[in-house]
Every structure is written in C-alpha cells, then in structure tokens.
Amino acid sequence: MAVQQLANGRFAWQRRTARAEWLNWLAWLAGVALTVFCWRVMTESTIWDYVWDAPTQAADIGGRMVPPRWSYFPNILKPLWDTLNIATLGTLLAVFISVPIAFLAARNTTPSVAFVRPVAILVIVSSRSINAIIWALLLVSILGPGILAGIIAIALRSIGFIGKLLYEAIEEIDAKQVEAISATGASGPQTLAYAIVPQIMPAFAGITVFRWDINIRESTVLGLVGAGGIGLNLESSLNTLAWPQVTLILLVILGTVVISEWISARIRHAII
Amino acid sequence: MLRLEGLSKRYANGDRALDHIDLHVPAGQVVGLIGPSGAGKSTLIRCVNRLVEPSEGKIFLGDVELTALGRAGLRQARRRMGMIFQEYALVERLSVMENVLSGRLGYVGFWRAWFRRFPQADIDRAFAVLDRVSLMDHVDKRADELSGGQRQRVGIARALVQEPDILLVDEPTASLDPKTSRQIMRLIVEICAERNLAAIVNIHDVALAQMFVQRIVGLRAGRVVFDGPPESLDPAALTAIYGEEDWSKTMTREEEAEDRAHEAASEQLRGVRAPLIAEAL
Numbered sequence: 001m002a003v004q005q006l007a008n009g010r011f012a013w014q015r016r017t018a019r020a021e022w023l024n025w026l027a028w029l030a031g032v033a034l035t036v037f038c039w040r041v042m043t044e045s046t047i048w049d050y051v052w053d054a055p056t057q058a059a060d061i062g063g064r065m066v067p068p069r070w071s072y073f074p075n076i077l078k079p080l081w082d083t084l085n086i087a088t089l090g091t092l093l094a095v096f097i098s099v100p101i102a103f104l105a106a107r108n109t110t111p112s113v114a115f116v117r118p119v120a121i122l123v124i125v126s127s128r129s130i131n132a133i134i135w136a137l138l139l140v141s142i143l144g145p146g147i148l149a150g151i152i153a154i155a156l157r158s159i160g161f162i163g164k165l166l167y168e169a170i171e172e173i174d175a176k177q178v179e180a181i182s183a184t185g186a187s188g189p190q191t192l193a194y195a196i197v198p199q200i201m202p203a204f205a206g207i208t209v210f211r212w213d214i215n216i217r218e219s220t221v222l223g224l225v226g227a228g229g230i231g232l233n234l235e236s237s238l239n240t241l242a243w244p245q246v247t248l249i250l251l252v253i254l255g256t257v258v259i260s261e262w263i264s265a266r267i268r269h270a271i272i
Numbered sequence: 273m274l275r276l277e278g279l280s281k282r283y284a285n286g287d288r289a290l291d292h293i294d295l296h297v298p299a300g301q302v303v304g305l306i307g308p309s310g311a312g313k314s315t316l317i318r319c320v321n322r323l324v325e326p327s328e329g330k331i332f333l334g335d336v337e338l339t340a341l342g343r344a345g346l347r348q349a350r351r352r353m354g355m356i357f358q359e360y361a362l363v364e365r366l367s368v369m370e371n372v373l374s375g376r377l378g379y380v381g382f383w384r385a386w387f388r389r390f391p392q393a394d395i396d397r398a399f400a401v402l403d404r405v406s407l408m409d410h411v412d413k414r415a416d417e418l419s420g421g422q423r424q425r426v427g428i429a430r431a432l433v434q435e436p437d438i439l440l441v442d443e444p445t446a447s448l449d450p451k452t453s454r455q456i457m458r459l460i461v462e463i464c465a466e467r468n469l470a471a472i473v474n475i476h477d478v479a480l481a482q483m484f485v486q487r488i489v490g491l492r493a494g495r496v497v498f499d500g501p502p503e504s505l506d507p508a509a510l511t512a513i514y515g516e517e518d519w520s521k522t523m524t525r526e527e528e529a530e531d532r533a534h535e536a537a538s539e540q541l542r543g544v545r546a547p548l549i550a551e552a553l
Binding site for chain 2: 174176177179180181182183184185186187189190193194195198199201202
C-alpha cells in the first residue's frame with residue numbers, strides 16, 4: 001500500500017503506489033490503441049457512400065411501410081396461432097425434460113456428485129449455448145420445415161434455461177425442512193414430494209412463465225429459417241418487398257409480446 | 273427405553289463432537305440436555321435417529337439396535353422417534369394439516385402421500401393431536417401464517433402423530449419469547465406424562481430446564497459431566513458444565529430480567545425497522 005512516513009512523523013497515503021499508477025496508465029493506453037486499431041479494421045471494407053446514403057434510404061423504406069396493409073390481417077391469424085403453439089408446446093416439452101435434469105444437477109438432490117451431476121450440467125450448458133434460431137436451422141434440415149422443428153428448437157433451447165434456474169433454486173432450499181421430513185421415517189421420494197417440491201414451487205412457476213414469455217418472442221422469428229409460424233410470412237413479405245405487410249406483421253408481433261408479458265406478470269403475481 | 277453405549281461422533285474435519293457417551297433413558301422420563309454451544313447436544317440427538325451417523329458405539333431403542341439398521345429398518349425405526357426442532361422446521365408453504373400428516377409418511381406409500389389421500393385412521397389421529405395442542409381453528413392455514421408458538425405446536429403435533437416411543441427435542445424454545453417458551457415446555461412435559469413418552473430435550477435455558485424436566489444431563493466437550501435431578505444442579509455443577517462464572521445469584525431471576533430486556537430491545541428494533549423497510553420498497 002502507498003503509505004509513507006513523512007519526515008515530520010505524519011503519514012501520507014495514496015490510493016496506488018507510483019509503480020501501480022504507471023501500470024494503470026499503460027493499461028489504459030493499450031486499451032485505447034486496441035480500440036483505434038479495431039475501428040480501422042472494421043471500417044476498411046465499409047463503402048461509405050452507402051452509409052452517407054442511409055438516412056435517405058431509411059426515409060424511403062419508412063415511407064413505403066406506412067400505412068400498414070390491414071387487409072392482410074386475416075392471412076396471418078393462422079401463422080400467429082402456430083407461433084403461440086410453438087412457444088407453448090415447446091415450453092411444455094422443455095419443462096418435462098428439464099425438471100428431472102434439474103434434480104440430477106442440484107448438488108443436494110443428485111444421486112452422484114462425481115458422475116451424474118457433470119452429465120446433467122453438460123446437458124444444461126450445451127442447450128444454453130446454442131440459440132433457438134441455430135437449433136431451428138439444424139432441425140429444419142433434419143426434420144424438414146414446419147411447426148414440429150420450431151417446437152423442438154424452442155424446447156431444446158429452454159431445457160438449459162429452466163434446468164439451470166431450477167437447479168439453482170433446488171440448491172437454495174432450507175435443509176432443515178428436509179431434515180424434519182426425513183426424520184419422520186419418510187422415504188426418499190416422499191421427502192422430495194413433501195420437503196423439496198413445496199419449497200421450489202414458486203420459483204418453478206416463475207421460471208416457467210418467464211421462459212414461455214421469452215419463447216413467444218423467439219418463436220416469432222423462427223419462421224425466418226423455415227420453422228413455421230408468423231416468421232414465415234415475415235420472410236416472404238421481406239423477400240417480395242411488401243413493406244406494408246411487414247409493418248402489419250411487426251405490429252402484430254408487438255401486440256402479442258405485450259399481451260404475453262401482461263399474462264406472465266399476472267400469473268407470477270398470482271402464484272408468488 | 274433408549275440406551276446409548278459408548279457413543280462417539282467424530283466429524284470429517286476431525287472435531288470430536290461426542291466422546292464415549294453412556295446414557296439410559298427409561299420410558300416416561302423427560303431428560304433435559306444442557307451444555308455450552310458446541311458441546312454436542314444437537315449431535316447427540318441427531319445420532320439417535322441417525323440424521324448424523326455415529327462413528328462408534330451402539331444405540332438401542334427398546335430391543336432394536338438402531339446403529340445396526342439398514343435403510344428400510346432405519347425408516348421403520350424413525351417412525352418411533354418424534355423430532356421437534358429449534359426453528360420448527362415446518363414446511364412453510366404447506367397447510368397445518370399437511371404438515372401434521374407428514375408425520376405419517378413412514379406409514380403410507382408414495383402415491384397416497386403425493387395425492388394427499390391418507391387413510392381415514394391417519395386423519396383421525398391428526399385431528400386428535402391438533403385438538404390436543406389446541407390448533408383446531410388453524411387446520412387449513414398455511415404454516416407460514418402462524419405465530420411462533422403456534423408453529424411449534426404444529427411441530428409437536430407432527431411428532432406426536434407418528435405415535436412415537438420417544439421424543440427428540442432440539443432447542444424447542446430458542447426462538448420463542450419467555451412466556452411461550454414456558455407454555456411449549458409445559459405442553460411437551462404434559463404430553464410425555466400422558467403418553468408415557470421418554471424425551472431428550474436439548475435446552476440452553478437452565479432455569480427453564482430446571483422448572484420442567486425430571487433429570488438433567490450436562491454435556492461439555494462431548495462428555496457427560498453432570499447427571500442428576502434438577503435440584504442438585506448447584507454452582508459447582510454449573511461450573512463443571514459451562515466453566516467458571518459467578519453462579520451465586522439465583523439464576524431464575526437473572527434470566528428472566530435478561531429475557532425481558534431482550535424482548536423489549538427486539539420490539540423496539542421492529543418498530544425502527546418497519547418504516548425503513550417500507551422506505552426501501
């Protein structure tokens with residue numbers, strides 16, 4: 001620490017020693033230099049004429065996007081319903097798979113910390129590390145385009161999310177309640193049902209509804225890669241430059257997300 | 273009823289919690305287990321129902337050697353031992369009735385328990401013990417809606433509905449005010465008398481122990497250093513258990529004053545905290 005005794009017997013104090021001060025300066029300098037260098041690399045391939053032109057282009061597309069083509073609305077009701085189904089069924093499927101995995105991954109309920117837990121954690125991590133869109137791309141090429149690929153893509157991505165948050169909730173339960181139930185002579189599964197399940201119920205409900213809410217948003221874009229839902233119409237409208245239809249679809253997605261957010265907030269409020 | 277022979281417990285970190293304890297508790301006797309923090313009181317009663325595995329020695333409940341039992345045998349034996357906890361250890365989000373019925377889990381299968389379809393005989397037992405602990409008006413409330421004293425009575429009901437031969441009671445009054453503490457101790461002692469139950473009660477309030485139990489066992493550093501009737505607990509005995517201190521003042525009065533001061537202080541704190549929390553929210 002930068003404490004020095006002065007000639008007059010008092011103590012001087014500085015936050016850093018002179019050496020640390022210099023190192024700090026150098027680190028900042030290196031950071032700024034790196035940023036400048038990266039900016040140069042990044043902008044090397046930019047065609048600036050396009051960028052300067054951007055406001056005009058944006059205004060042009062914006063002008064063509066309004067007014068929305070309201071008459072297109074009946075055509076997207078069915079895809080919208082598909083989208084909601086993809087999100088809901090995907091979440092449901094993920095719940096069935098992730099609940100057992102969460103119990104296998106939680107330190108206090110796993111049958112084996114050395115063998116089973118790492119496998120469960122691996123499942124959770126690999127599910128989480130791949131975005132739903134990427135899962136959908138893979139599944140569309142395996143299963144062919146359609147809603148099924150969407151549902152499974154959503155489920156695969158959600159397993160990790162629900163599994164991780166749920167196993168953390170399981171690890172945070174009050175151990176005394178577990179001790180008390182097992183002291184009555186209850187079996188392992190009974191202890192799980194009476195001491196652990198009631199404790200994690202609020203977390204479980206909150207996590208599931210939250211994930212469902214996220215999945216509604218994710219499933220709206222899955223159609224872009226052919227996995228069904230309203231994203232299919234978005235893609236075809238974009239491809240045919242039908243800007244008024246794009247506007248309508250975006251508005252409908254916005255409305256759906258707002259409603260799902262409201263519903264999930266209500267459900268969470270009611271359960272917790 | 274309960275017999276410990278050379279019971280020792282050494283934890284993985286090398287701490288010797290219990291050191292060759294020999295103890296015999298006959299049916300119907302309530303034993304108060306006193307001693308300083310870390311003396312091994314909690315470990316001792318948890319070794320009896322093997323929530324903590326003893327390292328050495330034997331434990332007999334009646335004719336059954338608890339220390340020799342396998343998993344299934346231990347489950348059956350645990351039904352005969354009711355346990356009551358310091359902070360009640362109720363399942364907070366279950367109703368009073370569900371908490372009490374959880375005392376019957378050792379007798380019913382998984383699906384019956386899962387769907388809460390307990391045999392009528394068990395429901396009758398549950399209502400009988402709830403009546404005994406005066407909680408008939410609170411059957412359908414959730415455990416976290418009750419006051420401390422009420423919660424501990426649910427804890428007692430859960431232990432009783434097992435129809436045990438012995439009660440293992442771990443600091444039953446540590447989180448209760450002095451008046452409720454006495455009521456809870458009185459209830460435990462009365463019930464033991466009614467049902468001829470043996471009980472081991474861990475308790476750190478010496479005066480309260482003296483008031484209610486028939487026999488006091490003093491533990492220090494994992495050894496029994498005192499064993500006798502409450503009247504014979506003199507300053508010399510207290511020094512043997514807790515170490516050097518001025519024990520000459522009558523303990524009862526001293527402790528009561530302390531409790532009152534403590535209660536007043538926490539009352540005051542609550543008053544201060546409430547607006548702070550409201551502000552933070």
